[in-house]
Amino acid sequence: MSRTHAIEDYRNFGIMAHIDAGKTTTTERILYYTGKSHKIGEVHDGAATMDWMTQEQERGITITSAATTAFWHGKRLNIIDTPGHVDFTIEVERSLRVLDGAVCVLDGNQGVEPQTETVWRQADKYNVPRIVFVNKMDKTGADFYRCVEMIIDRVDGKPVCCQLPIGSENNFKGIIDLVRMKAVVWDNEELGAKYHDEEIPADLADKAAEYRGKLVEAAVELDDDALSNYLEGVEPDEETLKKLIRKAVIGRVFNPVFCGSAFKNKGVQPLLDAVCDFLPSPIDRGAIKGIDFNTEEETDRKPSDSEPLSVLAFKIMDDPFVGTITFCRVYSGKLETGMGLLNSTRDKRERVGRMLLMHANNREDIKEAYAGDIVALAGLKEVRTGDTLCDPAKPVILEKMEFPEPVIEIAIEPKSKADQEKLGIALSKLAAEDPSFRVSTDHESGQTILKGMGELHLDIKVDILKRTYKVDANIGAPQVAYRETITKKTEVDYTHKKQTGGTGQFARVKFIVEPNEVGKGFAFESAIVGGAVPKEYIPGVNKGLESVLGNGVLAGFPVVDVKVTLIDGAYHEVDSSALAFEIASRAAFREALQKGGPVLLEPIMKVEVVTPEDYTGSVIGDLNSRRGQIQGQDMRGNANVVNAMVPLANMFGYVNTLRSFSQGRATFTMQFDHYEQVPSNVAQEVQAKYA
Ligand SMILES: Nc1nc2c(ncn2[C@@H]2O[C@H](COP(=O)(O)OP(=O)(O)OP(=O)(O)O)[C@@H](O)[C@H]2O)c(=O)[nH]1
Numbered sequence: 001m002s003r004t005h006a007i008e009d010y011r012n013f014g015i016m017a018h019i020d021a022g023k024t025t026t027t028e029r030i031l032y033y034t035g036k037s038h039k040i041g042e043v044h045d046g047a048a049t050m051d052w053m054t055q056e057q058e059r060g061i062t063i064t065s066a067a068t069t070a071f072w073h074g075k076r077l078n079i080i081d082t083p084g085h086v087d088f089t090i091e092v093e094r095s096l097r098v099l100d101g102a103v104c105v106l107d108g109n110q111g112v113e114p115q116t117e118t119v120w121r122q123a124d125k126y127n128v129p130r131i132v133f134v135n136k137m138d139k140t141g142a143d144f145y146r147c148v149e150m151i152i153d154r155v156d157g158k159p160v161c162c163q164l165p166i167g168s169e170n171n172f173k174g175i176i177d178l179v180r181m182k183a184v185v186w187d188n189e190e191l192g193a194k195y196h197d198e199e200i201p202a203d204l205a206d207k208a209a210e211y212r213g214k215l216v217e218a219a220v221e222l223d224d225d226a227l228s229n230y231l232e233g234v235e236p237d238e239e240t241l242k243k244l245i246r247k248a249v250i251g252r253v254f255n256p257v258f259c260g261s262a263f264k265n266k267g268v269q270p271l272l273d274a275v276c277d278f279l280p281s282p283i284d285r286g287a288i289k290g291i292d293f294n295t296e297e298e299t300d301r302k303p304s305d306s307e308p309l310s311v312l313a314f315k316i317m318d319d320p321f322v323g324t325i326t327f328c329r330v331y332s333g334k335l336e337t338g339m340g341l342l343n344s345t346r347d348k349r350e351r352v353g354r355m356l357l358m359h360a361n362n363r364e365d366i367k368e369a370y371a372g373d374i375v376a377l378a379g380l381k382e383v384r385t386g387d388t389l390c391d392p393a394k395p396v397i398l399e400k401m402e403f404p405e406p407v408i409e410i411a412i413e414p415k416s417k418a419d420q421e422k423l424g425i426a427l428s429k430l431a432a433e434d435p436s437f438r439v440s441t442d443h444e445s446g447q448t449i450l451k452g453m454g455e456l457h458l459d460i461k462v463d464i465l466k467r468t469y470k471v472d473a474n475i476g477a478p479q480v481a482y483r484e485t486i487t488k489k490t491e492v493d494y495t496h497k498k499q500t501g502g503t504g505q506f507a508r509v510k511f512i513v514e515p516n517e518v519g520k521g522f523a524f525e526s527a528i529v530g531g532a533v534p535k536e537y538i539p540g541v542n543k544g545l546e547s548v549l550g551n552g553v554l555a556g557f558p559v560v561d562v563k564v565t566l567i568d569g570a571y572h573e574v575d576s577s578a579l580a581f582e583i584a585s586r587a588a589f590r591e592a593l594q595k596g597g598p599v600l601l602e603p604i605m606k607v608e609v610v611t612p613e614d615y616t617g618s619v620i621g622d623l624n625s626r627r628g629q630i631q632g633q634d635m636r637g638n639a640n641v642v643n644a645m646v647p648l649a650n651m652f653g654y655v656n657t658l659r660s661f662s663q664g665r666a667t668f669t670m671q672f673d674h675y676e677q678v679p680s681n682v683a684q685e686v687q688a689k690y691a
Pocket of ligand 1: 017019020135138
């Protein structure tokens with residue numbers, strides 16, 4: 001066996017969108033037209049091929065990213081489904097890492113929505129080239145040109161139209177292809193599989209000429225020859241124009257815009273052509289950066305089969321038939337079944353057992369995979385999302401992923417010993433799959449605490465625990481993940497002395513404890529000169545300090561952004577030990593936190609409410625009563641958009657409140673923004689509740 005497609009003919013791409021913009025429907029159509037899926041699974045039937053898990057189907061949102069391989073006009077497409085819900089941004093980031101390009105799907109009526117903004121910015125962060133598909137052109141109120149404007153206003157994108165819609169709402173018939181200057185019209189049969197070229201309708205000729213002009217002007221900027229020809233009145237031919245657009249996308253100079261209606265089966269095939277023509281191949285993306293496992297020096301891996309093997313695990317899933325499967329992207333080299341690998345992130349050996357290629361409705365066992373491929377490996381022992389797998393003889397660690405801190409937590413109490421065991425196994429699997437989901441044990445109560453990015457995120461985990469793993473448990477109410485810090489610099493001098501029969505314990509430490517920069521966490525430094533505290537006791541000091549970090553003095557929340565400097569101390573030849581220093585440091589640190597003006601910090605969420613004008617007053621009044629700070633208001637179409645910063649503590653159950661006073665017409669999204677000091681009256685309540 002060898003490669004079926006040259007690496008230049010690969011398109012690893014994702015579809016990103018705000019919830020409900022039509023990602024799943026568009027993906028379904030793509031799979032149908034590429035011939036791998038024989039029945040279109042409508043989302044409202046809950047049968048969409050990309051929606052794998054029951055939980056997702058019931059909720060109608062795509063939670064997990066699955067990767068599917070399809071073929072179109074000689075190109076090999078790996079479609080990586082990215083979830084749109086705000087609680088799962090981590091999944092979006094994770095898939096963005098392994099994409100070479102993306103299609104950003106907009107709802108033609110809603111345009112750029114809050115979550116579109118979020119994923120757009122994430123795509124900026126990972127330098128992902130993208131094209132835009134304005135979907136739902138058949139929907140009442142759909143407005144292609146407004147969507148294009150919103151790409152500029154909302155996300156500072158550079159939209160350039162490559163198509164224009166013909167008709168809209170019920171009369172949406174097809175598109176004008178501005179590259180070929182042809183109309184493309186769909187026949188209403190075979191689910192839109194048939195379509196044909198026509199001349200551009202006379203009433204749209206001027207508009208088409210105007211937008212063609214804009215497209216050509218933007219494109220010729222990318223090439224001196226094309227520009228000078230253009231200035232002399234010679235337009236680029238079709239092939240040249242396509243090349244220039246491709247260059248613009250890959251260099252992230254502008255974002256070509258396409259349109260259609262996935263649901264009404266129009267526009268998807270030209271979108272696939274655009275994916276092939278304009279999105280980058282792995283070669284266009286170049287080498288991936290990494291760190292040499294042995295020398296820790298920077299290195300890279302070129303997208304080539306002849307380079308040493310490097311593979312990134314980006315998604316772990318439990319599959320009912322195969323067990324745990326790990327979705328991986330091969331960046332360089334050749335991967336074969338039976339091969340021994342190094343998980344360089346964890347310094348653990350693995351063996352490639354089964355290797356699968358996922359198609360829309362079947363999975364194919366394969367023996368070999370090449371640079372650029374996205375495959376699923378079954379039976380790996382200990383791989384987590386973000387780990388690198390590589391050739392043990394040429395080990396490399398590819399870029400590490402960063403994950404935000406969870407802001408919400410719930411306690412879970414298994415009902416029986418058997419449930420306790422099932423819970424343990426299930427939690428370790430869930431945590432491996434999703435690094436934004438954490439598990440810890442409460443110091444005092446001994447309860448198991450689940451931590452996540454939002455209410456829905458944890459809801460879904462609990463659902464999986466109960467249904468997939470059959471864990472019977474009591475679940476506590478969701479709680480805010482508070483933190484503690486200090487506001488003042490203090491000095492403490494503490495001596496631990498104990499005489500018990502024979503040898504005693506003696507240790508003295510003197511610390512300066514002060515606020516650290518926000519977000520910098522905890523820092524410890526020893527400024528001891530001379531031998532006031534011998535080196536061998538420093539680890540004891542550190543251990544003592546760290547033992548306090550998980551359990552602050554106000555209400556037992558984690559302590560953050562504190563800096564401790566050891567400036568002096570004393571020891572005793574016989575009675576001192578690391579343990580004595582640990583005890584002294586622990587007590588000293590607690591004393592310093594008490595004296596340092598301790599405060600509680602709470603997560604503040606960025607909230608955006610979209611509401612019909614009639615309810616704007618109630619929305620604002622309600623947000624104010626939730627300690628919200630209104631940041632601004634503006635109009636989107638005929639709806640009012642209210643932006644606010646609101647403490648997470650006051651956002652529980654907001655979805656129901658909003659729904660009831662707006663008759664279900666207002667919607668909202670929120671995401672974590674920053675931690676902020678809790679006002680003192682509220683802090684007292686929190687302390688009373690937790691302390
Ligand atoms: N009118 C119209 N409705 C569409 C179109 N595309 C999708 N829809 C509908 O919009 C709803 C959401 O579509 P999905 O494909 O599930 O959207 P999604 O972006 O995958 O949603 P999540 O997976 O929940 O993020 C469904 O009811 C679709 O039938 C379209 O082109 N026109």
